[in-house]
Amino acid sequence: MPDPDNFLFQLFHSRSPRNFTRYASRTVDDLLLQARRETDLSRRTELYRQVEQMVMNDAPIIPVWHYTYERLFQPYVKSVEVNGLGDPYIPLRKIWLEGRR
Numbered sequence: 001m002p003d004p005d006n007f008l009f010q011l012f013h014s015r016s017p018r019n020f021t022r023y024a025s026r027t028v029d030d031l032l033l034q035a036r037r038e039t040d041l042s043r044r045t046e047l048y049r050q051v052e053q054m055v056m057n058d059a060p061i062i063p064v065w066h067y068t069y070e071r072l073f074q075p076y077v078k079s080v081e082v083n084g085l086g087d088p089y090i091p092l093r094k095i096w097l098e099g100r101r
Helices: 007-010 026-037 041-058
Strands: none
Touching: 007 026, 007 041, 026 041
């Protein structure tokens, strides 16, 4: 999920079903669509940075709280890579159990 489109387009494009704030900016919409089509990585990054700055300037949402993500694992559970995005992003294939000696 490291692609900025996964967040910026979903949360701030005026026609996105996940735009719960109902933020609408024709300029942001145009830049997001342009960034999706851009093949040059540095130019694409710059477009997303412009979008991010515009959204920050408009401040369509001011978070006052957020969920915390806490998990406990037994000491014999090894190689757990916890991700801030939650359980679906823990690579289970890397986890192993240390046997008792």
